Amino acid sequence: MGDSKPVPKRILLKLSGEALMGQLDYGVDPEVIRRIAAEIAEVRDMDVQIGVVLGGGNIFRGAGLARSGMDRVTGDQMGMLATVINSLAFQDALEREGVQARVMSALQINAVCEDYIRRRAIRHLEKGRVAIFAAGTGNPFFTTDTAASLRAIEIGADILLKATKVDGIYSADPLKEPSARRYTQISYDEVLRGKLQVMDATAIVMCRDNNIPLRVFNLTTAGSLLRIMRGEALGTLVDNGLEQMQEAVSD
Secondary structure (H helix, E strand, O other): OOOOOOOOOEEEEOOOOOHOOOOOOOOOOOHHHHHHHHHHHHOOOOOOEEEEOOHHHHHOOOHHHHHHOOHHHHHHHHHHHHHHHHHHHHHHHHHHHHEEEEEEEEEOOOOOOEEEOOHHHHHHHHOOOEEEEOOOOOOOOHHHHHHHHHHHHHHHEEEEEEEEEOOOEOOOOOOOOOOOOEEEEEEEHHHHHOOOOOOOOHHHHHHHHHOOOEEEEHHHHHHHHHHHOOOOOEEEEEOOOOOOOOEOOOO
């Protein structure tokens, strides 16, 4: 039972660029992107409207480029363009699965995709198309996590789903601390107070203040997105409903 709820009508899925790499060191793994696209096709067939925000860390990450000496604004602009590359690849993968998709960019790149216009994005969703939101917010110094929170709010998503390589939110990095505890449910304020590495603070505050629930789950497990859509409480749910953190016993 847990926190199972009816199937959401509209979702925003946040995918990191790293999630598209699979076992590769760089770029996009065609098999991984095909599997994710196939899962999204099945979710779309459940009459769920789907928006997607992709990161660009598999190609360029602005903050990382800045640390190596590049101007931060230039680095972030390169990172935004990397998300456009990933978005076009994802659009192609979805269309190969028979799903209509539209890439909408916060930067004007009219030769390859549409400009992001909120009302047009909602219309695409209402017509059953997957709307892929590229180029972050279109501004430097803002992460694609913040872009995902912003787009989720703008399109009126029922939930923001953040796909990661771990099965939820932990009290510490589980790769470094095997004794780290996983939470099944936690409040936004507890995430902020604990400085838990879920999303950047701006993204968390935006979700909290606009009452958008967030579920963090492991995308590397095949079928996980479908299981969430069917009501299973995978990963960790973040919302405004709890002041006490609930710990889960690891399997």
